[in-house]
Amino acid sequence: MAKRLLSRLGQLVFVLWLLVTVMFFVVNLAGDPTQQMAMDPNIPPEARELQIQRLGLDQPMHIQYWTYLTGLLQGDMGVSFHLYPREVSDIIVERLPRTFGLLLVATVVSIVAGFAVGKRVAWLRGTRREHGATIVAVFLLTVFPVWAALVMIWIFAFELDWFPSRGFITTALWRGGPYAANEVFIALLLSITALLIAAFAVFLLSRRFDAPWMRTVGGIGGLAAVVAVFLLGWSATPMAEYAANIAYHTVLPTLTLTLLSFGGTMLLTRTAMMETMQEDFVLTARAKGLSERAVRDKHVARTALNPVVASFLISLVTVITGSIVFEQVFSWPGMGLTLLNAATEGDVPLAIGGIISLGFLFMIVHFLLDLVYSALDPRLRT
Amino acid sequence: MTTSPQRTATTTGAGAEGPPGTPQDGSDPSGRGLATGRRARLANRIRVLRASFRENWALFKRNRIGVVGLVVIAIFAIMALLHPILMDTVWDPERYHPVVGYSAQEVELTVVEEIENPGQEIDLQRAQLRHDPTIQVGDTVEDTIQPAPPSLDHPLGTDPLGRDVLSQLMLGAQTAFGMGAVAALTTVIVATFIGSVAAYFRGWVDTVSMRSADFFLLLPPIPFLIFLSAIYDLNMVTLGLVFGLVSGAGSTAIVLKSQALTVAVKPFIDSARVAGASGMQVVLRHVIPNVLPLTFLYMMFTVSGAISAEAILSTFGLIDLPMSWGIMIQTANDAGYILRGVEYWWLLFPAGLAVTFLAFAFYLFGRGMDEVVNPRLRQR
Numbered sequence: 001m002a003k004r005l006l007s008r009l010g011q012l013v014f015v016l017w018l019l020v021t022v023m024f025f026v027v028n029l030a031g032d033p034t035q036q037m038a039m040d041p042n043i044p045p046e047a048r049e050l051q052i053q054r055l056g057l058d059q060p061m062h063i064q065y066w067t068y069l070t071g072l073l074q075g076d077m078g079v080s081f082h083l084y085p086r087e088v089s090d091i092i093v094e095r096l097p098r099t100f101g102l103l104l105v106a107t108v109v110s111i112v113a114g115f116a117v118g119k120r121v122a123w124l125r126g127t128r129r130e131h132g133a134t135i136v137a138v139f140l141l142t143v144f145p146v147w148a149a150l151v152m153i154w155i156f157a158f159e160l161d162w163f164p165s166r167g168f169i170t171t172a173l174w175r176g177g178p179y180a181a182n183e184v185f186i187a188l189l190l191s192i193t194a195l196l197i198a199a200f201a202v203f204l205l206s207r208r209f210d211a212p213w214m215r216t217v218g219g220i221g222g223l224a225a226v227v228a229v230f231l232l233g234w235s236a237t238p239m240a241e242y243a244a245n246i247a248y249h250t251v252l253p254t255l256t257l258t259l260l261s262f263g264g265t266m267l268l269t270r271t272a273m274m275e276t277m278q279e280d281f282v283l284t285a286r287a288k289g290l291s292e293r294a295v296r297d298k299h300v301a302r303t304a305l306n307p308v309v310a311s312f313l314i315s316l317v318t319v320i321t322g323s324i325v326f327e328q329v330f331s332w333p334g335m336g337l338t339l340l341n342a343a344t345e346g347d348v349p350l351a352i353g354g355i356i357s358l359g360f361l362f363m364i365v366h367f368l369l370d371l372v373y374s375a376l377d378p379r380l381r382t
Numbered sequence: 383m384t385t386s387p388q389r390t391a392t393t394t395g396a397g398a399e400g401p402p403g404t405p406q407d408g409s410d411p412s413g414r415g416l417a418t419g420r421r422a423r424l425a426n427r428i429r430v431l432r433a434s435f436r437e438n439w440a441l442f443k444r445n446r447i448g449v450v451g452l453v454v455i456a457i458f459a460i461m462a463l464l465h466p467i468l469m470d471t472v473w474d475p476e477r478y479h480p481v482v483g484y485s486a487q488e489v490e491l492t493v494v495e496e497i498e499n500p501g502q503e504i505d506l507q508r509a510q511l512r513h514d515p516t517i518q519v520g521d522t523v524e525d526t527i528q529p530a531p532p533s534l535d536h537p538l539g540t541d542p543l544g545r546d547v548l549s550q551l552m553l554g555a556q557t558a559f560g561m562g563a564v565a566a567l568t569t570v571i572v573a574t575f576i577g578s579v580a581a582y583f584r585g586w587v588d589t590v591s592m593r594s595a596d597f598f599l600l601l602p603p604i605p606f607l608i609f610l611s612a613i614y615d616l617n618m619v620t621l622g623l624v625f626g627l628v629s630g631a632g633s634t635a636i637v638l639k640s641q642a643l644t645v646a647v648k649p650f651i652d653s654a655r656v657a658g659a660s661g662m663q664v665v666l667r668h669v670i671p672n673v674l675p676l677t678f679l680y681m682m683f684t685v686s687g688a689i690s691a692e693a694i695l696s697t698f699g700l701i702d703l704p705m706s707w708g709i710m711i712q713t714a715n716d717a718g719y720i721l722r723g724v725e726y727w728w729l730l731f732p733a734g735l736a737v738t739f740l741a742f743a744f745y746l747f748g749r750g751m752d753e754v755v756n757p758r759l760r761q762r
Contacts (some may be wrong), residue, residue: 012594018597023609030613108389142741144690146697147711147734154730165721176631313599314633321604325694340698343612351612358605366600 008370012363019359022304023352024068028061043084051079051349062176073358078349081130082341088353091338094182096357097336098168101189102250103361104322106257107316114262115308118269119301125274134270140263143378145322150328163252166331171244177242184242191230198226212293253330257322265308266316274302279303309373316365320358404710411759441754448750454743458555458736465552473549480550480705485540487530493521529719532728536588539728541710551732556691557696558740561622565688566681569625569634574677576631577638578669581662583644589633598632604691620694621701625688638673645672675720677753681746686741693737707733 052058054076059067070237071077110278117133124130157165164170169181209215234240276282277300285299324336331337339354341347415480442448452741469475479694491504506519513523528544530536533632580591603625610616610624645651648670695701696708703709711720719726 014415014593015597015600019601026610027613138742138745139738141737142690142745144693144707144711144734144737146694146708147737150711150715150720151491151730153733154721158721160722210594215422216531268665315600320602321694324605324608328698336605339608343608344698346612348612351609355655358602362600362602 005370005374009367010123012367016363020069020356021065023355024065026277027348027352028064040289041082047079047084054078064094070072076378077353077356078123080342080350081347082345083347085247085348087381091350091354092335092357095335095338096332096361097182097186097189098360099191099323099327099336100326100333101185102254102257102332102334103319103365104196105192105254106261106323107319107365110258110261110310110319111265111312113258114303115305116264117262117264118308119273121266122270122273122277122300122304123296135265137263137266137270140260141267142258145260145325149253149256149258149326152252156252156255164249165252167248168249168331168333169242170249174242179239179242181242183245184239185246187239188243188246191234195226195230198229199223202226202351210241247330253326253332256326256330261315261319264318264326265312267345268302268308268315268369270310272307273300275307276300276303281305306373306377309369309376312369313366316362316369320362430627435648442756444749445750445753447746449746451750454739455747458561458743461552462555462559465556468552469549473546478549480545480553482550483546483597484528484544485530485536485546486528486652487533487536487540489524489525489527489530492521493517493519493528495519506679510718512706524607525629529726529729538732539715541729543553543713544718547710547728547732550705550710551707551736554710554733554736555740557618557703557706558692558737561618561625561692562685562688562744563624563630564619564622566685568623568676569630569684570626570631570681573634573638573680574670574673576635578665578673580635580639581642581650582665582669588639592639595635596631597598598628598751599634599636601628603628603687604694607691607695608700609697610697614697618701618703621692621695622688625691626684627713629684634677634684636659637680638677639732641673641676641729642669645669675751679751679755680745682751685747686744689741689744707737 004374054071057064075089077092080086080088083091103168104222123129152192156162174181202225203207203219206215206218206222209218234243237243282295282299285295290299320336323334324333324340327334327337328340334356335354339351342350342354389699390559461618461701469478475483477483489502493506494503495506497503504523504525506517509517509521509523509760512525520522528540529542530540530544532539536548538551541547541550558587576591576595581589590651606628607621607624614620616624651664651668654668663719692706693708693711696703696706697712698708699712714720714726714733716731719729723730
């Protein structure tokens with residue numbers, strides 16, 4: 001297994017290199033990217049000279065490529081044009097964790113919920129409820145994300161007035177406050193990661209009970225305890241007010257993203273379940289006299305989990321696309337919004353930095369997914 | 383990838399046709415005239431095609447979701463085709479042109495303190511400023527409004543710039559279909575070629591194309607297109623080409639390769655080779671025709687994605703287009719009407735639901751075709 005993962009890691013590094021190289025040539029085919037700088041009155045001409053020297057644009061192509069690669073390895077991606085004079089790497093370090101947090105929560109919640117709903121829906125196959133649920137899921141999968149986000153803002157921010165319609169923080173609260181927004185956000189992200197891991201551990205532990213009702217009670221009780229610890233822990237820290245402010249702004253984009261990626265996972269689970277239900281071992285399980293629930297959860301769903309996790313990469317594309325759209329619509333300054341702004345402003349270094357960092361994020365999640373898959377599939381557990 | 387994204391790849395014998403051409407090639411040993419032989423072959427092939435079409439159509443019809451998808455696609459196609467005809471005959475371009483037309487509706491408005499029904503009321507302050515300073519609450523004034531609610535002249539009302547929404551919607555359908563067609567064709571050509579060649583020739587061709595497929599699989603098309611728009615000016619054709627290339631050389635190529643592999647080990651491939659066909663001939667005449675049904679299936683999912691991509695990019699103003707559904711949403715949102723909700727429903731729903739429904743319809747149509755192409759799903 002270690003060998004398999006190592007070779008997978010090697011492949012990912014190769015693909016990342018390919019991405020970086022393709023980006024380099026895509027940009028270079030278009031000519032001098034600093035032309036944009038010459039037209040911006042905020043940027044002095046010397047700065048353009050500096051940028052040309054830094055990227056080696058007056059050098060032959062192969063030296064440029066080398067400069068670019070070594071620069072990337074050292075985390076040097078040049079200076080942003082439209083946020084001049086900020087370093088691209090600096091902007092990425094500030095904003096990538098935000099997008100990662102958005103993706104993490106949306107992905108985990110949607111995959112858990114999508115799988116749980118999908119397996120129940122598959123069991124109801126042929127009924128009106130199954131058709132209804134499937135249509136809703138296909139709608140969520142194909143709905144135009146920009147429009148969906150606007151409708152969510154209209155419903156939740158204007159009609160119900162539950163959440164703010166835009167932004168990342170309430171500036172009035174943070175002005176003169178003791179914390180930087182990112183400091184609090186990172187703490188929030190880490191604690192949420194810990195919360196998710198703890199919840200997963202509780203879930204695994206609760207399944208070790210024999211009696212089904214003990215499993216339910218243990219699972220729900222344990223989950224409640226973990227969430228209570230999380231909330232109490234946060235309210236004890238002085239950051240609590242600020243963290244709550246960020247969370248308040250983040251709920252709506254996360255909810256929208258979760259809803260939209262939920263549809264894909266649910267459909268996938270449904271299809272995988274239906275294919276597994278035809279297998280002989282399901283018949284055997286029924287013949288043994290197992291309860292429907294045991295057949296569903298322990299035999300069919302467990303087998304259907306593998307293709308769902310394996311195909312998850314495809315839904316990840318949807319989630320990343322969704323995060324770009326929602327960050328823009330909700331004015332939530334993560335990497336997706338940065339990439340979009342860079343594109344509209346013609347800010348080439350920031351656009352390269354944006355796409356590479358998103359690619360990097362994608363690679364990491366892909367690798368983690370591979371880890372999960374290796375743990376799930378007994379054929380790979382050697 | 384440990385398993386293919388859609389689980390159709392493991393099934394054998396995509397179409398019910400078998401190897402087209404092969405039996406006919408063998409059944410002409412008497413050395414009749416070349417022309418008659420060719421004609422007979424052609425007639426035979428058409429007969430086989432028609433028979434398989436009928437058979438597949440019956441299968442497709444049994445599954446209602448596919449038919450629903452097809453109907454919705456047809457409605458949008460009619461809208462797209464009807465637009466130039468309407469512009470030439472019934473609609474005056476001055477008023478109905480989707481981009482430069484202008485038509486402010488003359489309406490009788492009641493003066494009120496606070497507007498509750500837009501399109502029927504005007505608030506006091508505005509009425510006093512625009513019409514008559516002595517006007518009182520309860521009076522009526524003649525005024526032009528934009529966006530105007532639906533009326534007989536404008537079945538879906540007008541947008542914040544006084545342009546006809548229905549006309550825009552129809553032109554948007556044209557844009558969506560154009561973009562979808564370019565993307566679909568590119569996907570089909572690229573994926574079929576890469577998949578078949580990789581499966582037939584194996585070796586380094588296989589390795590190179592599959593590693594590049596891994597790369598394209600990991601390249602989410604929309605972020606990549608956004609990145610490209612920072613550097614190049616994208617239009618509908620380039621957008622479709624790039625989208626088709628990314629999806630064609632990526633996921634679709636992987637699925638088609640595994641399908642082509644099951645074809646490439648069939649005996650008739652060996653027969654063709656023994657009969658002296660060159661590698662490219664075998665690929666073009668025997669492998670590709672047998673994976674084509676699956677290609678068309680994946681084409682549908684590509685179109686679904688391409689329509690959404692076009693709408694997203696045009697919403698953010700990243701492509702050079704006169705009008706599209708994305709631009710309609712952007713126009714309405716920039717003027718603040720989307721967030722007014724159902725009050726301005728003719729700005730909120732048409733464009734957003736058009737993107738959704740067309741993508742939805744192509745998805746359903748693809749699912750319906752899946753049952754035809756993929757025998758394993760039929761028994762359900």
